Amino acid sequence: MDIERLDIPDLLLLRPRRFADDRGFFVETWRRDRLQAVGVGDFVQDNMSFSNEPGTLRGLHYQRTPHAQAKLVCVLTGSILDVAVDVRRGSPTYWRHVKVELSAQDGAQLFVPVGFLHGFITREPDTRVAYKVSDYYAADCDAAVRWDDPDLGIDWGVARDRAILSPKDAGAPAFADFDTPFVYGPGAAA
DSSP, X not given: OXXXXXXXXXXXXXXXXXXXXXXXXXXXXXXXXXXXXXTOOOOOEEEEEEESSTTBEXXXXXXXXXXXXXXXXXXXXXXXXXXXXXXXBTOTTTTOEEEEEEETTTOOEEEEOTTEEEEEEESSSSEEEEEEESSOXXXXXXXXXXXXXXXXXXXXXXXXXXXXXXXXXXXOOOGGGOOOOOXXXXXXXX
């Protein structure tokens, strides 16, 4: 597995090796010993989303402590533009975001640690996204920040009136109203 640190070094782009033949391919998508060696911890829950239409936007989501979540994201069918925003108070990359194209064809995965807002927009019809999370879903800790907030300046590649949103995402609060529960540095929640 090739592992690349992105512009925000705590974000990792993982490229599992594919072993292909005339039948298709085999890939090892998760291996605890290798990933723990680069700071990717254990996961307790697997999630999957399916989006019918291109332009379906899910995000920017996070889960507050004590149930904050790291995520390992991959695309099973279709493709997405995946976005992570550093919201760890005191981080040298606070407010910055990284965008990564993920597709079933490419097979790359994005590791998003605790302390980041996360979201994606689908690029193709019938897109399935799978992601492992480091803590269980907790409705009382689930939250979002507005996907198109001008303070964040994320170019999603879609006009505001063309994005397909859930009511939760359409009504998410502005970044200026977001009081981050995350802190950067040693001893911070992982």
